[in-house]
Amino acid sequence: MGTGARTWGTTTLTHTIQIKCTDYHKTKRNNLQKWHLNEYREMRRFVKLTVCAVRLYSGGRPPVPLGGRILTDPDDIFQHNMWDHVQWTEEEREKAQQKAEENSKDKIPLEEQSKYDREAHTYWDRFYEMHQSKFFRNRNWLFTEFPELLPPDAAGTESGNGEKHQPCGSSTLTSETDTFPGQHAAFRILEVGCGVGNSVFPIISTIRGRKAFLYCCDFSSRAVELIQEHPDYDPAVCHAFVRDIRDPTSPFPFPPESLDIILVVFVLSAIHPARAQGVVKSLAGQLKPGGIMLFRDYGRYDLSQLRFKTGQCLSENFYTRQDGTCVYFFTKDEVHHLFSNAGLEEIQNLEDRRLQVNRGKKVVMHRVWMQSKYRKPYLTSASV
Numbered sequence: 001m002g003t004g005a006r007t008w009g010t011t012t013l014t015h016t017i018q019i020k021c022t023d024y025h026k027t028k029r030n031n032l033q034k035w036h037l038n039e040y041r042e043m044r045r046f047v048k049l050t051v052c053a054v055r056l057y058s059g060g061r062p063p064v065p066l067g068g069r070i071l072t073d074p075d076d077i078f079q080h081n082m083w084d085h086v087q088w089t090e091e092e093r094e095k096a097q098q099k100a101e102e103n104s105k106d107k108i109p110l111e112e113q114s115k116y117d118r119e120a121h122t123y124w125d126r127f128y129e130m131h132q133s134k135f136f137r138n139r140n141w142l143f144t145e146f147p148e149l150l151p152p153d154a155a156g157t158e159s160g161n162g163e164k165h166q167p168c169g170s171s172t173l174t175s176e177t178d179t180f181p182g183q184h185a186a187f188r189i190l191e192v193g194c195g196v197g198n199s200v201f202p203i204i205s206t207i208r209g210r211k212a213f214l215y216c217c218d219f220s221s222r223a224v225e226l227i228q229e230h231p232d233y234d235p236a237v238c239h240a241f242v243r244d245i246r247d248p249t250s251p252f253p254f255p256p257e258s259l260d261i262i263l264v265v266f267v268l269s270a271i272h273p274a275r276a277q278g279v280v281k282s283l284a285g286q287l288k289p290g291g292i293m294l295f296r297d298y299g300r301y302d303l304s305q306l307r308f309k310t311g312q313c314l315s316e317n318f319y320t321r322q323d324g325t326c327v328y329f330f331t332k333d334e335v336h337h338l339f340s341n342a343g344l345e346e347i348q349n350l351e352d353r354r355l356q357v358n359r360g361k362k363v364v365m366h367r368v369w370m371q372s373k374y375r376k377p378y379l380t381s382a383s384v
């Protein structure tokens with residue numbers, strides 16, 4: 001119920017707090033629909049009530065807001081680097097669609113395409129060889145957006161997903177009987193496509209000493225080495241390994257249905273869209289009943305899609321960068337199909353639409369990310 005309340009609050013916020021922005025390079029005030037002050041106050045009151053209701057349900061944790069910086073006065077636009085919950089006008093949507101159509105008109109010939117899939121891990125290895133751990137920033141929003149990652153403090157207490165945690169039977173075994181890393185943990189997380197650990201290390205520092213264990217994998221052996229060489233890497237709470245998540249036959253270092261959480265952050269977009277369904281299905285098999293898949297990735301018409309030049313498109317909304325790595329841009333419906341076809345139930349499926357502001361250059365850009373949470377159903381008496 002706690003999670004349900006959170007979802008309801010967030011969805012309502014996303015749909016209700018809408019600021020329509022058109023062309024920011026033209027006269028700002030005329031092109032921006034301002035809220036009526038009373039509506040705004042009413043909204044604030046509603047948000048406060050929602051926050052209180054959600055806190056009641058979620059054991060004092062804040063709701064999942066996808067940011068709360070709302071642009072209400074167009075004159076304020078250059079006051080911050082980012083505005084949240086920005087909705088596009090029809091005109092902006094059409095412009096974006098047009099740009100995407102233009103940059104995807106000329107596709108890379110089919111005979112050249114297979115190397116981007118076949119040699120994908122080599123491109124990412126080179127990427128990490130060049131950038132080491134310096135390219136991506138730590139995912140500091142992780143616990144705000146995904147409180148489900150927080151382990152229960154003790155067996156049977158409430159976990160971050162707002163539910164009573166049921167410890168797995170294996171946690172009673174002694175170390176002599178260990179058959180897999182993290183066997184004694186009461187709460188197990190897997191991050192796939194973990195890169196050099198921008199989520200791994202924030203998670204390690206949070207779960208240490210809390211009967212929880214983190215697995216993380218990437219198909220770039222260089223990325224996994226960088227994680228293992230990191231001073232905060234600790235095999236007592238984390239096991240990093242090389243694995244290509246496109247290959248369902250490759251073994252995991254834990255039994256099926258033993259994970260509470262699988263974190264899938266900016267990795268499905270790196271995989272050919274035709275393979276995404278197989279990946280999600282195979283990952284879903286690793287979740288315990290009641291376990292949750294947490295997903296964040298690029299959304300359709302994000303700035304980074306519209307910036308592609310012609311000649312970089314592999315198929316609709318799927319591109320390759322200069323360095324050979326690939327990226328797909330998802331819609332909300334596509335995300336829903338991916339996870340529900342894998343037998344998971346929606347907790348949350350949102351488009352995170354923001355306005356990024358370059359205050360120095362006085363330029364604004366639309367960012368679009370997808371954020372979703374899907375749960376593996378508990379066994380019902382009918383299904384046992």
Ligand SMILES: C[S@@+](CC[C@H](N)C(=O)[O-])C[C@H]1O[C@@H](n2cnc3c(N)ncnc32)[C@H](O)[C@@H]1O
Pocket residue numbers: 120124136192193194195196197198199217218219220223243244245246265266267270271
């Ligand atoms: C954009 S990076 C994101 C890294 C990390 N999740 C983060 O958010 O910082 C994509 C990562 O997915 C990994 N990746 C791509 N395809 C993969 C696959 N088939 N199996 C495992 N990892 C993969 C890449 O090596 C890369 O580290």
